[in-house]
Amino acid sequence: MIGRCFLSLVLGFVLSTFSLTLLPDLGRIAGPLVCTGTLEPGPRVHGLHYRCITDEGQAFTVAPDQVAFRAIPLTAAALTIPAYVLLRKREAEARRAEQAAEADLAKAVPARAEVLRVMQNANLKRQILLRAAELKLVLWVQPPNGRPYEAQVAWIVEEDGLAWMRIGAVVPVRINPLRPQKVYPAQPWAHYAWWG
Numbered sequence: 001m002i003g004r005c006f007l008s009l010v011l012g013f014v015l016s017t018f019s020l021t022l023l024p025d026l027g028r029i030a031g032p033l034v035c036t037g038t039l040e041p042g043p044r045v046h047g048l049h050y051r052c053i054t055d056e057g058q059a060f061t062v063a064p065d066q067v068a069f070r071a072i073p074l075t076a077a078a079l080t081i082p083a084y085v086l087l088r089k090r091e092a093e094a095r096r097a098e099q100a101a102e103a104d105l106a107k108a109v110p111a112r113a114e115v116l117r118v119m120q121n122a123n124l125k126r127q128i129l130l131r132a133a134e135l136k137l138v139l140w141v142q143p144p145n146g147r148p149y150e151a152q153v154a155w156i157v158e159e160d161g162l163a164w165m166r167i168g169a170v171v172p173v174r175i176n177p178l179r180p181q182k183v184y185p186a187q188p189w190a191h192y193a194w195w196g
Helices: 002-022 024-034 064-106 124-130 159-164
Strands: 038-041 050-053 059-062 109-120 132-142 149-158 170-176 179-185 190-192
Touching: 002 024, 002 064, 024 038, 024 050, 024 064, 059 064, 064 170, 064 179, 132 170, 132 179, 149 159, 149 179, 179 190
Parallel strands: none
Antiparallel strands: 038 050, 050 059, 109 132, 109 170, 132 149, 149 190, 170 179
């Protein structure tokens, strides 16, 4: 929960900074803190510019950093709660998907599958973090008691197992006969991508 709160706060600050850069009008929320009149964004020639127009009609320039240092925390505070709710929802969805995959795997039986096609998913960040590749595979599954069939799956394959992932290779798998399209790897160097 603390990690989610921290990430929500960071996301709020990043989004508010990005939003202020794209939409200088958001700086108006800092108006009462930096100006006794109306705060208006000026023309964007070389970055952000703001001016304060007093009730008497006088205009003077307000430093953009004064506006940013007040507008960004206010906007971030407004964005942190929606970011927290969104992160919590995504975590709950991921947890449900992982639990469904674990329950499915508990009923799975051993089988064999031939690799027909290998495609690498382009999620480089996840691959760097896991020191593994996320592969989309087309498999020809041969269940112990049934007709062979084709299935498309996403697996996380660790560096040690990448050599096995080639066209024509036959790998041991596990399948739930009630849900045959979910094909789970039966090797320690591969894992089912339950978020896929």
